[in-house]
Structures are given as C-alpha cells and as structure tokens.
Amino acid sequence: AQRVTQPEKLLSVFKGAPVELKCNYSYSGSPELFWYVQYSRQRLQLLLRHISRESIKGFTADLNKGETSFHLKKPFAQEEDSAMYYCATSGSARQLTFGSGTQLTVLP
Amino acid sequence: EADIYQTPRYLVIGTGKKITLECSQTMGHDKMYWYQQDPGMELHLIHYSYGVNSTEKGDLSSESTVSRIRTEHFPLTLESARPSHTSQYLCASSGQGTDTQYFGPGTRLTVL
Numbered sequence: 001a002q003r004v005t006q007p008e009k010l011l012s013v014f015k016g017a018p019v020e021l022k023c024n025y026s027y028s029g030s031p032e033l034f035w036y037v038q039y040s041r042q043r044l045q046l047l048l049r050h051i052s053r054e055s056i057k058g059f060t061a062d063l064n065k066g067e068t069s070f071h072l073k074k075p076f077a078q079e080e081d082s083a084m085y086y087c088a089t090s091g092s093a094r095q096l097t098f099g100s101g102t103q104l105t106v107l108p
Numbered sequence: 109e110a111d112i113y114q115t116p117r118y119l120v121i122g123t124g125k126k127i128t129l130e131c132s133q134t135m136g137h138d139k140m141y142w143y144q145q146d147p148g149m150e151l152h153l154i155h156y157s158y159g160v161n162s163t164e165k166g167d168l169s170s171e172s173t174v175s176r177i178r179t180e181h182f183p184l185t186l187e188s189a190r191p192s193h194t195s196q197y198l199c200a201s202s203g204q205g206t207d208t209q210y211f212g213p214g215t216r217l218t219v220l
Contacts, residue, residue, distance in 0.1 A: 009148075032207050044151075044198065044211040086151070090207035095141075095166075100150040 002027045002091045006099035013077050014107050021072040021102045023061075023087030033063055033070040034088040034096070044086070047072075057081070077106045110135045112212035114199050120218045121189055129184045129215045131199035140182040141209060143198040144168060151198065157182055189219040 003026040013019045025031060033050040048056045050063045050070060061072045070087060087099040112133040121127055133140065138159050143151040143166075153166030157176040171193070172186050182201075186193055196216050200209040 034208070043213045046208060046210070049208060084148070094207055095153060095156065096207065096209055097167075098151040101148065103148065 002031070002089055002097040004087050004089050004097050004099035006085075006087055006102050008102045009100070010103050010105070012105045012107055015079055016076050019074050019077040019081070019104065019106075021085050021087075021104065023070045023072065023099060025068050025070065025087070025089045027068075027089060027091045029091060031089040031091050033061070034090075035059070035061055035070075035072050036086045036088060036098075038084040038086070040083070047085070077104075079106045079108060082106045112199060112201055112210055114197075114212040114215050116215060117213060118216050118218075120220065122220050123188075123190055125189050125219075127186050127189055127217070129197055129199075129217070131182045131184070131212060132180050133182075133199075133201045133210075133212075134180060135201055135203065135210060137201035137203045137210075138179065139202045140176065141200040141202075142166075142172075142174060142182070142184050143200065144170065145196045145198055145214075147196070155184065189217075191219050193217060193219050 005024045035047040037047045038044045059074045082105050084101050086101045088096045115130045140157050142155040145151045152168035154168050154170040155174040157163045163174050174184050196214050198214045199212040202209045
C-alpha cells in the first residue's frame with residue numbers, strides 16, 4: 001500500500017530564512033507526487049506537481065527516487081507562506097494518498 | 109466559471125437525523141471523490157466515482173453512501189447521523205488523463 005510520511009507536524013522559520021518541508025513516500029512503481037497547500041480559511045489547492053518541474057510562489061520540489069523523497073523547498077520564506085502543506089502521491093490505483101500535513105509558520 | 113461547489117458549508121444537526129452533503133462541479137471532470145478530514149489531520153478517502161453510475165468505497169470505512177446519477181453531481185448521504193460523524197468532508201474532482209485533484213471548500217459537520 002502507498003504511504004506518505006511528513007515527519008514534521010509543525011515547522012516555524014523566520015521571514016527570509018530558507019524552509020524545507022519533508023516528504024517521504026513508499027511506492028514501488030513510478031508515482032506521481034504533489035504538494036497541496038491550505039491557507040487559513042481557504043480550500044485545499046494544488047501547489048505543484050513533480051511532473052511539471054515548475055516553481056510556484058518560489059517553491060520547488062525535487063523527486064529523489066533513491067531516497068523516495070519529495071521535499072518542498074523555498075530559499076526565502078515569506079509571512080504569506082504560513083499555511084498547512086500536504087504531500088500526496090498517486091499510484092497504480094490513480095488515487096491520491098495524503099500525508100498528515102505540516103503546519104508552516106513564518107515568523108516576522 | 110469552472111469550480112467545485114459544496115453545500116452546506118456548515119451543518120449542526122442532532123443524532124439520528126438523515127443528512128445529504130451536496131457536491132457539484134462545473135469543471136467537466138469525470139472523476140469525483142469524497143474525503144473526511146479531522147482538524148489538522150490527514151485526508152482519508154471515503155468514496156470515489158469514475159463516472160455516472162460508478163461508485164466505490166475508499167480506504168476509510170464510512171457509514172455514508174454516495175450516488176452519481178449526473179456527471180457534475182456527487183452527493184453524500186448519512187442515513188442516521190452520529191457524533192462520531194463529526195468531521196470536515198471535502199469533495200474533489202479530476203479530469204481525464206491526470207491524477208491532479210481540485211477541491212471544494214468543504215462541509216464542516218457537527219453531530220450533537
């Protein structure tokens with residue numbers, strides 16, 4: 001069965017500092033990886049997908065198949081980045097399995 | 109505008125009542141999903157549908173039922189609500205050829 005692990009429930013960084021949200025997955029095939037974000041009082045929304053290899057709002061994520069990781073990074077955190085972040089993967093069943101989420105707080 | 113709609117947004121109801129949570133999408137998507145999420149916790153898939161008249165149960169066992177009579181509509185029903193059903197329910201949809209899901213605003217259900 002697929003599993004997504006986000007080891008940090010809470011993460012605080014100061015504005016301007018680098019931030020990395022960790023995500024590890026377990027799936028033997030070729031999964032599709034996602035990061036979703038939920039800002040306060042807003043719906044869950046897609047942040048980025050690994051197949052797009054894009055940078056959204058300054059965030060990037062690299063798929064490391066050897067370490068089965070898909071960590072989310074941003075070199076300079078902003079206060080508006082404070083939100084709940086979920087890593088997710090889809091496998092052969094074409095359904096998403098979500099991690100438990102990391103609450104990021106960017107301090108002024 | 110293409111979007112996913114959920115009603116009601118908030119519902120407080122007594123034990124034993126029958127409730128239906130509505131979800132509709134104007135995205136033109138064929139796949140739809142229902143998730144249950146407790147505050148600050150992960151999402152658990154409870155139902156999904158890949159098209160009209162097709163529904164399946166998800167990973168998390170749920171006493172709720174769903175129907176898919178129209179492509180754009182995917183309601184969830186609880187025949188007899190109980191306090192253990194208190195949670196947030198999220199509806200999502202995705203299109204052909206992609207696993208990317210788009211979410212509605214959610215319904216926060218409280219059963220007293």
